[in-house]
Amino acid sequence: MLLETLNDRSRDIFRHIVDAYLTTGDPVGSRTLSKILTNPLSPASIRNVMADLEDSGLIYSPHTSAGRIPTELGLRMFVDGLLEVGNLSEDERTNIRIKCHEKGSRLEEILPQATSLLSGLSQCASIVMAPKYERPLKHIEFVHLGPGRALVVLVSEGDDVENRIIEVPHGLTPSALTQAGNYLNARMVGRTFAEAQKIIQQELQQQKAELDKLTQQVVEQGLAVRAGKEGGLSDTLIVRGRSNLLDNVEAREDLERIRTLFDDLETKNDLISLLDLAKNAEGVRIFIGSENKLFSLSGSSVIASPYMDADNNILGVIGVIGPTRLNYARIIPIVDYTAKVIGNIL
Template sequence: MQTPPLAELNDRARDVFRQIVDGYLASGQPVGSRTLSKLGALGLSPASIRNTMQDLEELGLLAAPHTSAGRLPTELGLRMFVDGMMHAHQPTLDERTAIDGGLAPGTSLEDALSRTTAVLSGLSHCAGLVLVPRREFTIRQISFVPLSPGRALAVLVGADGSVENRLVDMPPGMVPTQLEAAANYINARLSGLTLPEAAARLAQEIETDQAALDVMTRAAVETGLAVWSSDGAARPVLIVRGQANLVEDAVDLERVRQLLDDLEDKAELIRLLELARGAEATRIFIGAESRLFSLSGSSVIAAPYRGAGGQVIGVVGVIGPTRLNYARVIPMVDYTAQTLSRLVS
């Protein structure tokens, strides 16, 4: 069902709808006509409020969890509220100071991202998320250890001292001397390059006959480079902080348990955050708008942050129940993304 245009609602319907959404976001509980009438802000009788609530329910904007209960906004209603009725509140000085504090000069990018995610989680009372830019692995040294016919262990040492091992399949008939020749070529000709740069250099030297590699040795070199290039591109790093915030003051513990289970599926969560990479501004995913969180009824607020030249390199955001304080949290996520962009650009 598409969200009905805001223009379809008269002033009374808008006022009643806003009061119900505000009440639900504050308490997590359905809001009844008698409660709204007692507040006095609408100047309407309980009967008039009930009639308006019924109209809003027929539009798919409100729902009644029980026959005699009040109403709460549907995900469709929340979408309309966020897109057309919400008045955003800019982060306070204390909030901005807390976010900026995690990004002090001299802090490494990885530490800054981890700290910022923790701060954002604490301020929003949600779980904080950040998609870390893919790390370009720079080659210092590589070696191949033959294990069995057609199998070898590739050991790659990065310029930062990190060591990674991968099991790789080699062409049948590969002998240890050819593996050694492949390692010698990489260490002599490709050391100090990133993996994409090394692959480009290899292709260029093969094309100009500078590589001086036999077919089998060339295959070993290409396989050794490819195993890290494809693996690194497929696994961007996701940092999640503050899952415990989701349990505090939870109204529906079963939904929280489902959400915590969903957070274990890092691959699906990364795919969702990748959708925010191409956005010009903050993206909001409410409930069933995301297949991953359709059962837990959760919302994700995410914004891209940019590096040199304005290129998007990652995403920062929060996840929590659909009854988030959107007016406060959306600008907070946006501010965090802008602050990270200043740090890394």
């Protein structure tokens, strides 16, 4: 709505200020603008327009110079209303498809390759949120710990072991625990937990399981050992290309900002929560600066897009993280196309 209040002159000056900032990072003054505007204006007229833009919260002066750069609000308005997103060439599209296919066609092979590709193309850090790769189960066992308590031992292929303590009915016999373990092993071994859980719950609902009431309660408790996990926190996070963020650092304040961003990238749960927001987007989602709490101090932007399987189920999110002075016009179509390629492969 703020964009609609600007006349053509104000839009033209605002666009040039943002373009110059995204290209060089330097503040732009009225004399510079007077030389590059399509419809020439005097420096005094330009200063009046810049003052109005500053009053609107779209630009500001980073120090005492006469130059201006866009605020986060200004960048958001520019990206939403004035940005002309570029098109990828056929060579670029082909390169992305080939690179994503290079290591195989399984999700765990595609995603690290796609993430490295994005960091190289964008010269920023790239990030992907992937569903956790769950191995099939080898064994499940219940161990009696005392009245009302038992230990559930889950062994996955690759010999990953997960232990959980559960509550069981008082007076439960060791033989009932053994029966529950045998029942689950017969249906779980060779399947992932999610696959087995669906089969067993159907049996229990249809009363096909030949279990007494107490043993059935143990089985249900065993199935619940993972139900309490929040879906987002079980996701796998891959970050590539952190070193790219240091390539164009010139000022000390820029270095401090990048250090803060590095700290933010280590905050796994918060980062996954941020990417969860992009899961619901239709196409590319853009977060600029303080629009997300995680990167409010480092002044960073995130460009992310969900990727889907053959049934259009959203599996995860892939994207780019960098300073707010990103080449949005180039990076947005790269992220968007890479997400589509991943979906097509799957």
